[in-house]
Amino acid sequence: MKKTYQYYLAILFFFVFTACDSTTKDATEEKEIKTEEKEVKQGPISLVIHGGAGTIKRENMTDEQDAEYRAKLSEALEAGYAKLESGAPAMDAVIAAIQIMEESPLFNAGVGAVFTNEGKNELDAAVMEGKTRNAGAVAGVSTIKSPILAALSVMENSPHVMMSGKGAEQFAAEQGLEIVDPAYFFTQNRYDALQRVKQREEEDGRSAALFEFPDSKFGTVGCVALDKDGNIAAGTSTGGMTNKRYGRIGDAPIIAAGTYADNETCGVSATGHGEYFIRAVVAYDVAAKMKYAGMSLEEASNKIVYEELVDFGGSGGFIALDRAGNISMPFNTSGMYRGYMNEKSSPKVFIYKDEKE
Amino acid sequence: MKKTYQYYLAILFFFVFTACDSTTKDATEEKEIKTEEKEVKQGPISLVIHGGAGTIKRENMTDEQDAEYRAKLSEALEAGYAKLESGAPAMDAVIAAIQIMEESPLFNAGVGAVFTNEGKNELDAAVMEGKTRNAGAVAGVSTIKSPILAALSVMENSPHVMMSGKGAEQFAAEQGLEIVDPAYFFTQNRYDALQRVKQREEEDGRSAALFEFPDSKFGTVGCVALDKDGNIAAGTSTGGMTNKRYGRIGDAPIIAAGTYADNETCGVSATGHGEYFIRAVVAYDVAAKMKYAGMSLEEASNKIVYEELVDFGGSGGFIALDRAGNISMPFNTSGMYRGYMNEKSSPKVFIYKDEKE
Numbered sequence: 001m002k003k004t005y006q007y008y009l010a011i012l013f014f015f016v017f018t019a020c021d022s023t024t025k026d027a028t029e030e031k032e033i034k035t036e037e038k039e040v041k042q043g044p045i046s047l048v049i050h051g052g053a054g055t056i057k058r059e060n061m062t063d064e065q066d067a068e069y070r071a072k073l074s075e076a077l078e079a080g081y082a083k084l085e086s087g088a089p090a091m092d093a094v095i096a097a098i099q100i101m102e103e104s105p106l107f108n109a110g111v112g113a114v115f116t117n118e119g120k121n122e123l124d125a126a127v128m129e130g131k132t133r134n135a136g137a138v139a140g141v142s143t144i145k146s147p148i149l150a151a152l153s154v155m156e157n158s159p160h161v162m163m164s165g166k167g168a169e170q171f172a173a174e175q176g177l178e179i180v181d182p183a184y185f186f187t188q189n190r191y192d193a194l195q196r197v198k199q200r201e202e203e204d205g206r207s208a209a210l211f212e213f214p215d216s217k218f219g220t221v222g223c224v225a226l227d228k229d230g231n232i233a234a235g236t237s238t239g240g241m242t243n244k245r246y247g248r249i250g251d252a253p254i255i256a257a258g259t260y261a262d263n264e265t266c267g268v269s270a271t272g273h274g275e276y277f278i279r280a281v282v283a284y285d286v287a288a289k290m291k292y293a294g295m296s297l298e299e300a301s302n303k304i305v306y307e308e309l310v311d312f313g314g315s316g317g318f319i320a321l322d323r324a325g326n327i328s329m330p331f332n333t334s335g336m337y338r339g340y341m342n343e344k345s346s347p348k349v350f351i352y353k354d355e356k357e
Numbered sequence: 358m359k360k361t362y363q364y365y366l367a368i369l370f371f372f373v374f375t376a377c378d379s380t381t382k383d384a385t386e387e388k389e390i391k392t393e394e395k396e397v398k399q400g401p402i403s404l405v406i407h408g409g410a411g412t413i414k415r416e417n418m419t420d421e422q423d424a425e426y427r428a429k430l431s432e433a434l435e436a437g438y439a440k441l442e443s444g445a446p447a448m449d450a451v452i453a454a455i456q457i458m459e460e461s462p463l464f465n466a467g468v469g470a471v472f473t474n475e476g477k478n479e480l481d482a483a484v485m486e487g488k489t490r491n492a493g494a495v496a497g498v499s500t501i502k503s504p505i506l507a508a509l510s511v512m513e514n515s516p517h518v519m520m521s522g523k524g525a526e527q528f529a530a531e532q533g534l535e536i537v538d539p540a541y542f543f544t545q546n547r548y549d550a551l552q553r554v555k556q557r558e559e560e561d562g563r564s565a566a567l568f569e570f571p572d573s574k575f576g577t578v579g580c581v582a583l584d585k586d587g588n589i590a591a592g593t594s595t596g597g598m599t600n601k602r603y604g605r606i607g608d609a610p611i612i613a614a615g616t617y618a619d620n621e622t623c624g625v626s627a628t629g630h631g632e633y634f635i636r637a638v639v640a641y642d643v644a645a646k647m648k649y650a651g652m653s654l655e656e657a658s659n660k661i662v663y664e665e666l667v668d669f670g671g672s673g674g675f676i677a678l679d680r681a682g683n684i685s686m687p688f689n690t691s692g693m694y695r696g697y698m699n700e701k702s703s704p705k706v707f708i709y710k711d712e713k714e
Contacts, residue, residue: 140522160606162611163605254613255614256613292648
């Protein structure tokens with residue numbers, strides 16, 4: 001009996017001890033995993049946005065306009081960053097930041113999109129997820145309130161990567177996305193801009209304004225985010241070019257041209273003269289230069305924007321972010337609405353070329 | 358007076374002599390340039406085509422079908438090669454070869470294009486010129502007789518790279534391209550194929566046929582050519598995927614995904630499950646691997662098609678050609694209609710995997 005008692009006691013002790021031990025072990029394991037995550041998965045979260053590059057000069061801006069842009073960029077950064085801080089995936093942050101800019105008439109995306117030659121707003125958007133290299137895009141849509149959300153829906157709920165025009169709108173409606181009257185995107189100053197460009201076109205000869213963009217802003221908004229799990233996501237949304245011809249598709253919705261993400265290298269969202277960005281495969285080329293030529297994000301970014309695109313004749317820029325959370329925001333125009341936020345920094349926003357980043 | 362006479366005579370002689378001298382010099386210079394061109398510019402002309410990759414098996418083909426395909430591929434090769442032999446630019450050869458395949462019901466491009474889910478033919482095409490990296494593309498067009506010609510026209514006569522839908526059709530009409538009734542593209546067997554896929558979709562559950570392509574052929578036709586001046590051009594034309602949703606844009610009209618050309622590296626035209634080809638940036642990645650990783654055309658081609666695309670889940674293949682006239686025709690499906698022609702070879706055409714190239 002005594003032996004049995006001792007036996008049970010031994011078993012009891014064994015359980016108590018192993019339980020304790022297991023608790024201790026779990027905690028240790030958790031700690032180990034956390035440390036490992038930090039080391040391997042680049043703990044830091046990071047977010048970078050742009051609101052378009054172009055001829056954006058201090059002397060052409062009132063103090064009020066300057067302040068308005070900075071406030072809206074900060075709001076977009078904070079909205080995206082809040083998602084990352086809450087532990088949400090990078091894509092959620094990208095969508096949140098871009099939607100704020102789509103809903104603002106300040107940027108050439110969503111409300112405030114520029115007008116086509118026919119006086120319509122045709123919107124394009126794309127998203128890409130770095131972990132899976134899944135992607136979605138819509139092109140030439142006029143009735144979807146949030147084109148970036150439609151791009152996400154194409155990625156998540158269709159077997160396709162890119163959908164255009166009425167087909168994309170029909171798909172978005174089926175998915176329950178908010179459909180609006182095309183007039184929702186109308187803003188008077190963008191409409192006036194079209195009239196000015198068309199007038200200049202008439203004066204200068206046919207299509208002159210389409211071939212040269214002396215005073216253009218290439219609107220477009222974009223965001224690239226890195227979440228706590230080391231996943232990168234990128235997105236771009238745009239109204240395209242003022243006076244573009246009916247049916248024109250620019251670089252924004254084209255994976256590899258205006259939008260790209262791969263956890264192994266980087267995420268990119270571009271803004272600029274889309275035709276050149278398509279031909280130079282700008283967004284993917286950043287990744288290719290890192291992956292194959294061993295360049296850093298900064299080296300690849302600078303080479304493309306300040307050397308290759310300049311030689312090629314392509315004006316604009318992009319934002320990019322690598323797996324370690326490093327960011328780059330190169331542009332070869334006089335300005336680019338841009339900003340970033342990470343664990344070391346509150347929202348930092350910039351407009352002109354001469355601002356110290 | 359005598360002095361003046363001598364003076365004029367001297368001037369006359371001077372002119373006669375320098376004129377003679379100048380003629381001699383010009384001829385020498387011309388000769389020198391010609392020799393230099395021959396040495397530097399890789400004299401050989403070369404042409405490679407494809408008519409689509411997919412589940413193409415010997416046991417499913419009658420001898421007549423097999424012969425029909427081979428005859429049409431040879432015809433396309435000869436038409437393109439004749440252009441190169443006559444000294445025409447690579448782009449002329451690309452257009453000539455592709456138009457023969459567009460006009461044949463055997464291939465999924467032009468006549469014989471597959472049907473969308475809605476029972477329509479929506480055609481896509483793209484061209485790119487390696488010397489300038491100019492490019493043009495149309496997507497989702499239903500009334501342009503030769504989509505590849507429309508892509509060329511976008512490249513040559515518009516400020517844009519990519520146009521879609523009605524806007525592209527309107528542009529093509531303005532350019533004087535031949536416009537046809539959408540019924541022009543109808544073929545009974547492609548229509549029957551849609552009905553079969555839709556039936557299977559109904560049986561297997563919603564969109565099943567869109568997510569898996571067990572028996573699909575990814576039609577598409579393409580050509581890459583190298584002309585006597587060392588210029589590369591590439592083009593792709595397609596009807597897309599059977600049962601694709603209205604508005605879907607595949608890889609063919611997307612520069613860097615299905616079509617790419619750069620004299621510094623190579624020209625590429627792809628055929629396969631477009632969504633994967635877009636996400637993997639297939640066409641440009643061949644060039645990037647050559648340019649940045651120092652791979653040969655063959656190494657880059659094989660790595661992408663037999664390793665990376667297989668891991669990624671993307672079935673299909675491509676044709677490619679480098680500045681020295683080397684060609685590659687890799688595919689990871691059971692067959693790909695393909696062929697090449699160069700100074701050393703009469704038209705060589707192949708269909709199945711086991712054929713020795």
